Amino acid sequence: NAGVTQTPKFQVLKTGQSMTLQCAQDMNHNSMYWYRQDPGMGLRLIYYSASEGTTDKGEVPNGYNVSRLNKREFSLRLESAAPSQTSVYFCASSEAWDNHYEQYFGPGTRLTVT
Amino acid sequence: RKEVEQDPGPFNVPEGATVAFNCTYSNSASQSFFWYRQDCRKEPKLLMSVYSSGNEDGRFTAQLNRASQYISLLIRDSKLSDSATYLCVVNREAGTALIFGKGTTLSVSS
Numbered sequence: 001n002a003g004v005t006q007t008p009k010f011q012v013l014k015t016g017q018s019m020t021l022q023c024a025q026d027m028n029h030n031s032m033y034w035y036r037q038d039p040g041m042g043l044r045l046i047y048y049s050a051s052e053g054t055t056d057k058g059e060v061p062n063g064y065n066v067s068r069l070n071k072r073e074f075s076l077r078l079e080s081a082a083p084s085q086t087s088v089y090f091c092a093s094s095e096a097w098d099n100h101y102e103q104y105f106g107p108g109t110r111l112t113v114t
Numbered sequence: 115r116k117e118v119e120q121d122p123g124p125f126n127v128p129e130g131a132t133v134a135f136n137c138t139y140s141n142s143a144s145q146s147f148f149w150y151r152q153d154c155r156k157e158p159k160l161l162m163s164v165y166s167s168g169n170e171d172g173r174f175t176a177q178l179n180r181a182s183q184y185i186s187l188l189i190r191d192s193k194l195s196d197s198a199t200y201l202c203v204v205n206r207e208a209g210t211a212l213i214f215g216k217g218t219t220l221s222v223s224s
Contacts (some may be wrong), residue, residue, distance in 0.1 A: 035214075039157065042216035043158070043201070058211060090157055100146055105157035 001026050004106035006091050012112045013081040021076040021109050023091030027102075031097045032074035033058075033065060035107075036087040043090065049074055050097035080114045115140065118215040120202050128220045131192045135218045139153040147178055148203040149187050152217065158201055159188075176191030192222045 007022045025032065034046040035058075045058030050067040063085060065077045074093075078085060088107045093100040120137045127133050139147075147164035162169065164176040164185055175188040186204055202215035 007117050012145075040216065043214040048211065098161075102160045105159070107157055110205075 003025060003027065004091055004093055004104050006089075006106035006109050009107065010110045012114065013078075014114055016076065017081050018079050019081065019092075020078075021071070021089055021111075023075065023106055024070065024073045025091075025093040025111060026105070027093060027095075027104065028071070029093035030071070030093050031094045031101075033092040033094075033103065034064070034069065034074070034076045035090045035092065036060065036085075037090060046076065046089075048097075074097050081111075083113045085111065086113045087111060116211045116219055118204050119224075120200075120215040120218045122216060122218060124219040126223065127192055128131055129194060129222055129224050132188065133192055133220060134189075135187045135200055135202075135220075137187075137215055138210075139183050139185070139202075139204045139205075139213075141204075142180075142183060144183075144204045144206060146205045146212070147176075147185050148175075148212075149176060149185075150201040150203055150214070152199045152201060154198075156199055163199070171179045181220050189220075192220075193221050194224060197222045198219060205214070 002024045033048045036042045037043050047057045047066040052071045061110045067075045073079050091106040092103040094103045117140050149161040152156040154159040164178045168177045173178045173190045177186045199217040199219045201217045
């Protein structure tokens with residue numbers, strides 16, 4: 001099993017460009033998450049999908065949109081990238097939204113916006 | 115007060131040392147507690163859950179003090195491979211998102 005996979009691993013964008021970060025999990029998990037991690041800020045939740053067909057905003061949703069394409073896939077879209085969105089983006093999944101379940105993380109996407 | 119606070123370190127210890135990390139959380143309704151480990155430029159991975167009665171996994175011991183809203187992680191007989199950032203993770207209350215602390219960095223040297 002690959003676990004949680006993310007593409008691309010690295011990306012450089014110019015301000016105003018758009019892109020979609022892809023995430024897929026093969027663990028048959030119901031819940032999926034997008035986080036960003038910035039130096040000195042810790043991991044912050046952008047959006048999550050508690051189950052297939054639902055998505056909700058997290059702590060820092062502005063400037064992002066998400067799509068839960070099916071049970072396996074959860075994508076994050078930046079419509080008009082800004083330098084403040086330079087960060088490392090992690091996708092994660094868990095068996096359920098219940099807090100007792102371990103979250104499994106993908107390897108991350110390192111995004112630089114110039 | 116921040117929701118989850120950790121001493122950022124770094125903690126620099128020799129191999130074989132015992133080291134303890136502390137974490138405080140602000141929401142008394144929090145119900146789930148975890149320690150995650152993150153290696154440099156890698157994704158976080160669950161180290162252990164923290165139970166009310168305290169729990170141990172090999173060289174690692176986690177404790178929870180609900181009255182003081184305090185969690186700890188003790189690492190005994192430190193190994194070089196323990197060098198990483200340790201993230202304290204708490205939920206606000208049932209059915210809400212997990213909150214990650216900023217992490218405590220440990221460096222174990224020979």
